[in-house]
Amino acid sequence: MSHGTLSIVLPSINLGTMRIPIDTFRLPNGLFVTLSEDRTAPIVAVNLWYHVGSANERPGRTGFAHLFEHMLFQGSADVGSNEHFELIQRAGGTLNGSTWLERTNYFETVPSNQLELVLWLEANRMGKLLPAMTQQKLDTQRDVVKNERRWSMDNQPYGTWWERLPALCFPPEHPFHHSLIGSMEDLDAASLEDVRLFFQTFYTPENAVLTITGDFDPEQTRRWVEGYFAAIPNGNGRPSVPDTAMPRVFGAWKREVVRDNVMLPRLFLSFLSPVFGSEPFYPASVCAAILGMKKGSRLYKSLVRERQVAAEAQAFTYDLTKGSDLLVIDVTGRPGVPGDQLEQEVAREVDVLCANGVTEDEVARAVTLIQTEYTRALQSAGERADRLSMFATYFGDPALINSQVRRYRSVTADAVNAFIADRLGENNRASLLYVPRTGALRTHRTGEFAGVRA
Amino acid sequence: MKKGATPRRARRGRPVPLPPRPYQFPRFERLRLKNGMQLVVAPVRKLPIATVIALVEAGAVCGYRGREGVAKLTAELLLEGTTEDDGAELVERFERLGTSVDASADWDGTIVTLTALHEQLAPAIQLLGEVLRSPAFPQREVERLKGERLADLLKLRTEPRGLADEMFTRILYESASRYALPEGGSEESVSAITREDVQRFYTWRYRPGGVTLIVAGDITSDEAERLALETFGDWTGAVAEQCRTSDKPARQTRALHLVSKPYAKQSELRIGNVGIPRNHPDYYAVVIMNAVLGGLFSSRINLNLREKHGYTYGAFSHMDWRRQAGPFVVSTAVQSEITGPAAREAIREIERIREDKITVDELSLATSYLGGVFPIRYETTDAIAGALATLVQYGLPDDFYDTYRDHMRAVTSDDVLRVAQTHLRPSAMQMLVVGDANAIQKPLEAVGFGPITVYDTEGHLV
Numbered sequence: 072m073s074h075g076t077l078s079i080v081l082p083s084i085n086l087g088t089m090r091i092p093i094d095t096f097r098l099p100n101g102l103f104v105t106l107s108e109d110r111t112a113p114i115v116a117v118n119l120w121y122h123v124g125s126a127n128e129r130p131g132r133t134g135f136a137h138l139f140e141h142m143l144f145q146g147s148a149d150v151g152s153n154e155h156f157e158l159i160q161r162a163g164g165t166l167n168g169s170t171w172l173e174r175t176n177y178f179e180t181v182p183s184n185q186l187e188l189v190l191w192l193e194a195n196r197m198g199k200l201l202p203a204m205t206q207q208k209l210d211t212q213r214d215v216v217k218n219e220r221r222w223s224m225d226n227q228p229y230g231t232w233w234e235r236l237p238a239l240c241f242p243p244e245h246p247f248h249h250s251l252i253g254s255m256e257d258l259d260a261a262s263l264e265d266v267r268l269f270f271q272t273f274y275t276p277e278n279a280v281l282t283i284t285g286d287f288d289p290e291q292t293r294r295w296v297e298g299y300f301a302a303i304p305n306g307n308g309r310p311s312v313p314d315t316a317m318p319r320v321f322g323a324w325k326r327e328v329v330r331d332n333v334m335l336p337r338l339f340l341s342f343l344s345p346v347f348g349s350e351p352f353y354p355a356s357v358c359a360a361i362l363g364m365k366k367g368s369r370l371y372k373s374l375v376r377e378r379q380v381a382a383e384a385q386a387f388t389y390d391l392t393k394g395s396d397l398l399v400i401d402v403t404g405r406p407g408v409p410g411d412q413l414e415q416e417v418a419r420e421v422d423v424l425c426a427n428g429v430t431e432d433e434v435a436r437a438v439t440l441i442q443t444e445y446t447r448a449l450q451s452a453g454e455r456a457d458r459l460s461m462f463a464t465y466f467g468d469p470a471l472i473n474s475q476v477r478r479y480r481s482v483t484a485d486a487v488n489a490f491i492a493d494r495l496g497e498n499n500r501a502s503l504l505y506v507p508r509t510g511a512l513r514t515h516r517t518g519e520f521a522g523v524r525a
Numbered sequence: 526m527k528k529g530a531t532p533r534r535a536r537r538g539r540p541v542p543l544p545p546r547p548y549q550f551p552r553f554e555r556l557r558l559k560n561g562m563q564l565v566v567a568p569v570r571k572l573p574i575a576t577v578i579a580l581v582e583a584g585a586v587c588g589y590r591g592r593e594g595v596a597k598l599t600a601e602l603l604l605e606g607t608t609e610d611d612g613a614e615l616v617e618r619f620e621r622l623g624t625s626v627d628a629s630a631d632w633d634g635t636i637v638t639l640t641a642l643h644e645q646l647a648p649a650i651q652l653l654g655e656v657l658r659s660p661a662f663p664q665r666e667v668e669r670l671k672g673e674r675l676a677d678l679l680k681l682r683t684e685p686r687g688l689a690d691e692m693f694t695r696i697l698y699e700s701a702s703r704y705a706l707p708e709g710g711s712e713e714s715v716s717a718i719t720r721e722d723v724q725r726f727y728t729w730r731y732r733p734g735g736v737t738l739i740v741a742g743d744i745t746s747d748e749a750e751r752l753a754l755e756t757f758g759d760w761t762g763a764v765a766e767q768c769r770t771s772d773k774p775a776r777q778t779r780a781l782h783l784v785s786k787p788y789a790k791q792s793e794l795r796i797g798n799v800g801i802p803r804n805h806p807d808y809y810a811v812v813i814m815n816a817v818l819g820g821l822f823s824s825r826i827n828l829n830l831r832e833k834h835g836y837t838y839g840a841f842s843h844m845d846w847r848r849q850a851g852p853f854v855v856s857t858a859v860q861s862e863i864t865g866p867a868a869r870e871a872i873r874e875i876e877r878i879r880e881d882k883i884t885v886d887e888l889s890l891a892t893s894y895l896g897g898v899f900p901i902r903y904e905t906t907d908a909i910a911g912a913l914a915t916l917v918q919y920g921l922p923d924d925f926y927d928t929y930r931d932h933m934r935a936v937t938s939d940d941v942l943r944v945a946q947t948h949l950r951p952s953a954m955q956m957l958v959v960g961d962a963n964a965i966q967k968p969l970e971a972v973g974f975g976p977i978t979v980y981d982t983e984g985h986l987v
Contacts, residue, residue, distance in 0.1 A: 084572060111571050113546035114901050149539075153832055157823045161890050162542065163897005182548075182897045187540035214835030214860075218791070222838045222858045226791040228683045286546065332788075334679045367620040372613060379669060382676040406676050439623035446574050447640055450905040 084109055089446065091455060093470050094289065095463075100305045101277030104296055105459045105469040107284040109452065115183040115285035118456035119193055120464040122280075123273035124173045125253075126246035126313055134216065134253010135261055137170040139269050141212040143177065144168070148199035152208060155192055162188055165453075172237075172247055173392060174464055180453045183286035187295050193281070194299035197274060204266050213258055220252045228333045229505050239327050240341050240397055240501050246313040247391065275306030280463040285452040315394030317343060320499035327501075328410070330508045335382065336410035337403045339503040340417055342494050344398040347390040348466055353478050354486040355388060355494070359398050360437035361429050361487070362386040362420075367436060370402060373420055380408045380416050392465045398494070410506035418500075425495050428488040438479050445476055548900040550926035551909055554746050558753065560761050561734035565913050566749040567741040569906060573643040575742025576906040577650060579657055580914045582735030584633040585708040586848075587768035588726065592718050593703065594710020595726045596630035598670060602723060603628050603637060605666035608659045612666055615656070622649050626656065632708060632847045634918050635730075640907060643743045647752055654756035657736070660727065667720045674715050682982045685786060685959045686858070689793035692984065693957045696775060696782050697799060697852055703770035704851070732762030737917045742906035772850040774799045777953050779975030785962035785987055792864040792960030796871055797854035798950045803846040803919045809932045810940040811844060811948060816891035817941065818842050818878050819855055823890065826874045830857060836867045848919065853948065861961050865968030868956065872974065875954070879945045882938040896930040962987075 084091055094106045125136045146152040159166045164181030179189045224230035234250035241248040281300070283292060320343055345351035363370045363386025370384035382403045389397040400421075404413040448454045455472070462471040553567035585596045604626055605612040619626055624641040637657065641649040681687045691707050698705040706714065738757070740749045801807060812820075819826035819842025830840040836859045845851035855875065859867040903909050916925055956974050958965065959982075970977060979987040 089572060109571075112900050112904065113548050114904070153823065153828065157890065158539075160821055160823050160894045163893055163895075163899075163901075165898055165901060180901050182542075182545055182900065184543040184545045185897075188542065191540050211832065211835040215831055215838060218836070218858070218860055219838040221791045221860065226685055226789055226858070228680070332683055334683050335676065365616075365620060365625045367613075367616045367625075372616075376613060376669070379672070382673055403680075405672065406679055436617070436620050440620055440625070443574070443623040443640065443642055446572055446642060447905070447907070450572055450574070452904065 084449070089449070089476070090473050091449070093459070093473075095469060096293070098276065098297065098301045100301060100303055101275070102300050102303075103280040103463055103467075105280065105282040105463055106287070106289055106292060107282070107455060107459060108287065108289065109284065109455075110286050113183045113286050114180060114452055115186045115283065115287050116178065116180040116452035116456040117186070117189045117193065118178040118282045118284075118453070118460045119176065119197075120280050120460040121175045121274055122173070122278045122464050123175055123310070124171050125249065125251040126172045126315070127273065127310070128249070131257060131260060132265060133249045133257040134251070135257070135265060135269065136175060137252060138212060138216050138258060138261055139266065140168050140170045140175050141216060142204065142209065142266060143196055143200065145208045145212065146203040147196040148202045149195050150192060150203070152203070155196070158188065158192060164189070170251065172251060174461075176457065176460065178453055178457060186283070186287055186292065190295050190299050194303065197276065197279065197300070198303040200270055200274070201267060204263060206263055209261070209263055209266065213261065216252070217255060217258060220255070224252060228331070229337050231329070231331075232339055232503060232505070235327065235329065236339050236341060236397075236399070236503050239325055239503055240321075240343070241317070245317070245394070246315055247394065271306060272310050276300065276303050277305050277309055280460050282456045282460045282463065282469070284456040284459065312393070317395035319343065320494065320496070321501060322498055324497050325501040326504070328504045328506060331505050333505050333507055335404050335406060336408065336413050336507070337401070337505045338410070338413050338417055340400040340402075340414075340421070341501045341503070342398045342499050343395045344388060344494055345490075346394070346396045347388070347392045348471070351490060352388075352396065353482050354490040355396070355398055357434055357437045357441070357479065357482045358429070358487050358490055359386045359388050360441060361433045362424070363400060364437060364440055369424070370400065370417070370420055374402060374416055378416065380405055380413065410504050414502055414504055421495055421500075424491055428491060429484055431484045434482060434484050434487060438482060441479050442476050550903060550912070551741070553741075553913060555923070556750060558733070558758060560758065561732075561764055562753070562757055562760070563737040563917065564750060564753050565737060565739045565917065566744065566746045567909055567913060568743075568745055569741055569909060570743050573743050574640060574906055575643060575646055575740055575744050576638065576640045576910040577646075577653060578739040578910045578914050579637040579653060580737040580739060580917055581635040581637070581657075581731055582765045582767065583630060583635040583726070583730035584768065585630050586632055586703050586770045587730055588703070589722065591714060592710075592722050593706045593714040594674065595718050595722050596635060596730075597709045598667075598674065598715070598718055599723050599726050600628040600630045600635045600637065601670050602662050602666060603656050603660045605670065606661040606663045607655050608661050609655060611663070615652075618652055619649070622652070624649050626653065630708060632704075632851075634914075636914060638907075638910070646744060650752045651756055657731065658757075658760055662720055662723050662727070664720050667723060671715055671718060674709055675712060677709070678712050678715075685789060685791070685793045688784065688982060689795050689856075689957060689959045692782070692784055692959070692980070693795040693797070693854060693955070694852055695984065696780075696957060697797070697955055699771060699773045699775045701771045702773060704772060705775075730765050732765050733757060733760045734762060734764030737914075739910050739913045739917070741910040741913065767848070770849065772799060772802075774953065776955065779952065779954055779956075781969060781974045781977045782955065782957045783962055783966060783969065783977055783979045784957065784959040785979055785981055786959055787961055787963065789959070789961045790861060791858045792861055792958050792965055793856075793858050794864070794868060794871065795854050795856055795957045796868070796875070796954055797852055798954050799850050800844050800853035801948055802849050804848070807944045807948065810936045810944040812895065813888070813891045813933065813936045814878065814941045814945050815842055815844050816895065817883050817887045818874065818945075821891070821894060825878070826855060826857075826871060829870050829874060830859070830867060834863075834867075834870065836860065836863050836870070840871065861964050864958065864960060864965040865972050868958070868969065868972050868974070872951070872972075875949055876951055879942070879949055879951070882942045885938070888936075888938050888941065892933050892936065895933050899930055
């Protein structure tokens, strides 16, 4: 059986060093482009990040960045409504877009012979979106987004944590405070004039990065990129960045209790933590993994396995790059465990961590797991493209993708303990606790679905 | 950074695709060890990583009446302690290797899987062997995992999507069918499972003759065979026969089942009937039919309910493929106020695809989409190993993935009309709605789908 012949002839990821090849250039209009070849399969991923997210919304227009993302699938000067989806699917590709606090992304993975079509489509909506915008399209997408809000938050147990947690952790005037999906009132208020202004301010070549990964000819691809994107006029320079400054700690233990239509209590315990990509971010991220990554983590071992007060336990970082990041512990109680007990149990685990710190062994477990997850993710052209776009957007340097594992491996127990001492104390905690509306929990009933045994 | 070349005018008109570069599903080898265990190896050298799957003939369809859920519980308990290590030690040993194991039972098999870097693969497979061959099923962990399953079921009562999925299959199949209860069992059946049930189930189903080890990624066939022999070579046991269940529907006429969830802001809708088994000769035509009806973003149901009417964030149809006939179901969540009109539109689309042939454009969209995304689906070692597990699980031919795209391209619009008329049966369809009964019962009555029965979120008649 032979294998790997393609990777000998054509460029690919280096199997030994896992180094991802990177080539970058910038068009005169400011568009930053990253190319990363891997010819092992005939597929190519195209990924665009626009450096705009809910943090850029003006008061009274919460949810607009995301509503706007929907509008980008409603056609452009030479593309009909919903035709973007149809053309990509007809080409045998997958696609989507997503909105976050600090960015909005759009991405396609297609058979490699269809690359030019994708570049044409992305350039068409970057350059000529506005002629296709109509009131009717805006009204329909407004309804779709309202249903997305109902589906993902309002009609989902604990669903509102997505907007309650940032609202609790960031002060009201802070760009991260308000809801990403937006309020129904603000969605109602959004107008075609808002669409025009938002597009002209934020959807400019200078405020975007384009990444192409996978099976492509670099010379031909560069000619296509120049041909399709270079004529798009630059906007009025890069939009100003909102003020995101935050203190190092909350200053006190913030608390919010939400009585909701849920069966089990669930606690989100957050800490202000170093911003994504900074030197102190890596010990914080390792600390989150020690606390709540997989079943060997402290919270799982103690609260789920040994004490059996929790049904699920995890911890993660929000990965915000400005002002402050959040480290979040997310624990769901077992039936019969009241919310306040759950909070005490979690707090005790954090207190133990503060008192005794972590060991080199725990750091090793976390870093090894993170390394496997990273490698696993990089198998996919779309994932590689998204991460390259991320590093290009936030730090102007897509090559950072190749130094992440090394940065994690250099984290020491001392560095994690310094982070713990600095950030996990009582002066830097925020509890968002969901408890059943009825108060006391019922024990489970053994009653079967008698009524449907027809 | 290089400077960009001189810009030129963007071309008018749409680019035409270049000739496609050929793609082949990764080559793989099948071996059988002397003890009857199968080994499937797909060497894929892109990153220094590999996925291992142990596929066991121990699906949720196997088990004991009144103890439904034993297959899933047994799978999960494999990781909760062996004769050598307790659960916490096991987890730690895997995680020190930079990996973690998942074990779960679907309808037709138990899958125990891990992904590890090449350098950790040998010890990881050895540890997997310990897990499969000498689980201890400690009483304490049996009780804990039962408790976690019961907590999940309790949470489901307030989670409309999961509740709708679960309730729909309950009302769809006759009560003698294993498919009428969730894969993980009900509150009643899980509560009844004992450690002895788990031990008995393990002894019955976990035999090398019923196990296939699949390895995909940075490994050679020789290396995989050597590791398999070292770890499993001296394990013995006869082949376990496949389990079967009834896949008969509960009803032959239409009925509407309304699960009352007061003040719900959306209604979760499920409409469908019992479909066909995975190995049915109409498989390819049904996949195309489903893609046109509701399998893609650009499918009829989504374009109608979402893009034309703005009723929903998404509306889809799905055929659940199993060894026996799984459900065909249309799913969506719609704003409560328009539940009636949304249900009407969904039903209308089901009827419409049975009335006329799909257009040439629709057929080509479905075939070119399914053919094109094929290599995209198999980018990762997890996905390749999973595809090989599907091959083994349904006894598909070795060239299944090599001929898949040709089979899809051979489907005609006549085939699609025929399978829609045969396998979608509007006169026997069931509709289930989880929503605010006070607000939506009357509008649903006006749809005239069929007699309405109202339940509470635990499935009791109201």
